[in-house]
Amino acid sequence: MGQPGLQRLRRLPLNATILAPLLALLILFVLSSLASEYFLNARNISNVLRQVSYTGIIAIGMTFVIIAGGIDLSVGSMVALVGVLLLYVVNAIADPIQAVLLGMLAAVVAGSLFGLFNGLLVTRGRMAAFVVTLASMSIFRSLALYFTDAAEVTTRNPFFSEVGGGFFLGLPIPVWAFFGLAVLAHVLLFHTPFGRHVCAVGANPQVARYSGIRVERVVLSTFVIAGVCVGISAIMLSSRLNSVSPSDAGYFYELDAIAAVVIGGTALSGGRGSVWGTVIGALILGIINNMLNLTGVSPYLQGLVKGAVILLAVLLQYRRTG
Structure with a gap:
């Protein structure tokens, strides 16, 4: 596959995937x-965006993994473990500002190392990403429970809560982190050789290898990116609550992240997708959850609605590509 072929592969996802989810988002917003009458309330919109940002940040990293032909089921459990390690670092340092800065750094480093762990098993261990991350999902959650003895970890650091609980220009800081990260990820995916290589590997790894692309290195990098995104999400979530519950933190986040990626038009088979499609998919999920709550729909049926939306998104994908 030559450079013109890679260029076409790079441009296809944005045109083919983002318009349908955007139209669906606009219709859903109007409905x-x-x-x-409470939906357009400024506080409600702010809360929706805040809730979306936690899983949305993870979904951005998941986009790279899925476009490269992989999957990561461990991100929810990884949030819990990274959050626990983050608060341990914050509580271990006397100076409150230094504690916050080093704790945030530790969260990002820990997330990247856990992503590296998954990536090495997939690339060097020649194991299926589904199997590897299914196993690490159990490993990360068990470690989080073991380190804390299943107890909630809290902090009294006076500055830590401002990271995830503060506002900037009227919007919660996690929302700024979400959209800022989306901009960086979009540039990385659509305007760098690495992004073109990710699409090429997901489309056909053998052809990509013949083209001189280091397939294993690209796949490994996508898992590290996902781990970094998990670290950022863990920072925002734990600082918002000033605590982490190892049994509940990040619960089902992997499903929400994958759903956002799929609804946003990224192909589960790999090779095409877009970051902004994922952002739109996360917003669609957030608005659906919010509307179900506002209209008094039973919480036991909310999973049914979310599952139906995911099935519809996948069905439409197959109809477009079939």
């Missing part, structure tokens, strides 16, 4: 504003 939600008509269905509930």
Whole structure:
């Protein structure tokens, strides 16, 4: 596959995937504003964006993994373990500002190392990503429970809560982190050789290898990117609550992240997708959850609605590519 072929592969995802999710988001937004008078309330919109940002940040990293032809089921459990390690670092340092800075650094480093662990097993161990991350999902959650004896970890650091609980220009800081990370990820995916290589590897790893692309290194890098995103999300989530519950933190985040990626138009088979499609998919999920709550739909049925939306998104993908 030559450079022109890689260029076409790079441009296809944005045109082919982002328009349908964007139209769905606009329709859903209008219907939600008509269905509930509280939906357009500034506080409600702010809360929706805040909730979306936690899983949305993870979904951005998941986008790279899925476009490269992989999957990561461990991100939810990884949030819990990274959050626990983060608070341990924050509580271990006397100076509160230094504690926050080093704790945040530790979270990002820990997330990248856990992503590296998954990536090495997939690339060097020649194991399926589904199997590797299914196993590490159990490993990370068990370690989080073991280190804390299943107890909630808290901190009294006076500055830590401002990271995830503060506001900037009227919007929660996690929302700024979400959209800022989306911009960086978009540039990385669509405007760098690495992004073109990710798409090429996901489309056909054998052809990509013949083209001189280091397939294993690209796949490994996508898992590290996902781990970094988990570290950032863990920072935002734990600082918002000033605590981490190892049994609940990040619970089902992997499903929400994958759902956002799929709804955003990224192909589960790999090779094509877009970061902004994932952002739109995360927003769609957030608005659906919010509307179900505002309209009093039973929480036991909310999973049914979310599952139906995911199935519809996958069905539409197959109809477009079939």
